[in-house]
Every structure is written in structure tokens, then in C-alpha cells.
Amino acid sequence: MFMFRQASSLLGRPACPSRFRALCTEVPAANPNADSAFIESWKKVIPIMDPPKTPSTYMEPRPPTPSSLPSKLTVNFVLPYSSELSGKEVDMVMVPATTGQMGVLPGHVATIAELKPGILSVHEGSEVTKYFVSSGFAFIHANSVADIVAVEAVPIDQIDASLVQKGLAEFTQKLSSATTDLEKAEAQIGVDVHSALNSALTG
Known part of the structure; x- marks a missing residue:
């Protein structure tokens, strides 16, 4: 002791x-x-x-917070099995936080945000790259570094709209016929994810 x-x-x-x-x-x-x-x-x-x-x-120490506002935001975007972006300097990222869509610019206040199913968009000049993310967390540091960790993500242009509609219909049916709490929870997750996918494709 x-x-x-x-x-x-x-x-x-x-x-x-x-x-x-x-x-x-x-x-x-x-x-x-x-x-x-x-x-x-x-x-x-x-x-x-x-x-x-x-x-x-x-843990590796983070660079110190700069004395002046940087012109770019440094983004690290990782999945459990791959790194989508590593040290990428961009103008802005939009993340689907559980509190609402959140825009992150250089100099953003330090924040931890939980992600919900939705669109993560990376803005670099006139180019915008969009990913659909299932869930995860965004860690925004005071030194204009954003670490985004997602459970699953896919570029939006690789999603098949017909499969999304099919999946949404299947999970909606499962939800209506579910008899146990576990079945209801699993079906509700499927409905939420496919609804977010459908909104991302049609919005």
C-alpha cells in the first residue's frame, strides 16, 4: 500500500x-x-x-500553440484499418457532430466532439472532398490541428444509392417487427445509418 x-x-x-x-x-x-x-x-x-x-x-507531444493564427488547418483523419488523411493542410473541415454540423477553421478553440452518422467534408481551396462517417470523435487542438477518428468512412461518390434505399427498407421492416430490446436497438441503428446515408446522397 x-x-x-x-x-x-x-x-x-x-x-x-x-x-x-x-x-x-x-x-x-x-x-x-x-x-x-x-x-x-x-x-x-x-x-x-x-x-x-x-x-x-x-503520447507524442503536440507542437506548441502558435503566437499568430495559421492560414491552414492540419487534419489527421484515421479509421481502425487505414489513414485517410495525414498531416493534410486544408482551409476547413465540416464534421457531423452530435450537437449539429460543426465547421472547424484554423484557430478553432480546443474541442472534443462526438460524431454521428453524416457527411464529413474537407475544404481545400475550391475542392471539397466528402466522406460519409458512421461515428467516432473529432479532437480539435488549440494549435490548429484536428484529429478525426471514425469507426467507418467511405467517400460519398462510392456509395450506391439503390443499396442505401434497399437497406433502409429492410431495417425499417426489422424495426417494425422487432420483439426484443436487442432486435429493436440493432434495427434502429440500421435505420439511423441508412437514413443519414440517404440524406447525404439526396441533400
Whole structure:
């Protein structure tokens, strides 16, 4: 138990918020050397076991926020099995957030947005590339970098409208005949996705 208390103090935590100061004990803020100090302490206490990894082990530091507004937005757009865009400099992206269609320009405030089925459009000059995305997240950083992670995506011009109509009809039928909560949920997801696909093709 002592080891974990010691490790916790070495990793550091942010200072206690002022409104809760009477309820907690102040601890030092995290510092860049916390990982190395934690590892050294771990080796002294449990030399036969490798120390656990921390998030910073897997994360590359982001470039600092520029002092002036950049002219381009850098976009990384990835799927579980491929990278669609990597370090692409564009003028704007429009993402289908659950709160509504969201436009992202250079200098956008840092934001995390959940994606819903809909159109992701990448604007580069007069060219606009559109993808249909099923779901995912968009991470907008203060340094004008947008990381977009989707579960599934396909260029809009590769979608067969007749198959979309067929799928929508099939899932609508399944929804009306569903008898269990699981069947209803699966059918509703199919209806939502195919309805969004249909709107993307006809809108």
C-alpha cells in the first residue's frame, strides 16, 4: 500500500481547486520528470517487476500553440484499418457532430466532439472532398490541428444509392417487427445509418 501512495505522490496531481481547499490536502502539480522519478522509485520497491506504463509513454507531444493564427488547418483523419488523411493542410473541415454540423477553421478553440452518422467534408481551396462517417470523435487542438477518428468512412461518390434505399427498407421492416430490446436497438441503428446515408446522397 505504501508503494502505491508513494507512486501517487511522485506522479503528482493538480492543486486542489480553491472552492474545495478545505476538503482536501494540497499536493504538488505534475512535472515533466514525474515518470522518471516514478520508475526509479518503483525499481527500489519492487526490483523484480517492470513498472507500469503511463499515458505519456504512448503520447507524442503536440507542437506548441502558435503566437499568430495559421492560414491552414492540419487534419489527421484515421479509421481502425487505414489513414485517410495525414498531416493534410486544408482551409476547413465540416464534421457531423452530435450537437449539429460543426465547421472547424484554423484557430478553432480546443474541442472534443462526438460524431454521428453524416457527411464529413474537407475544404481545400475550391475542392471539397466528402466522406460519409458512421461515428467516432473529432479532437480539435488549440494549435490548429484536428484529429478525426471514425469507426467507418467511405467517400460519398462510392456509395450506391439503390443499396442505401434497399437497406433502409429492410431495417425499417426489422424495426417494425422487432420483439426484443436487442432486435429493436440493432434495427434502429440500421435505420439511423441508412437514413443519414440517404440524406447525404439526396441533400
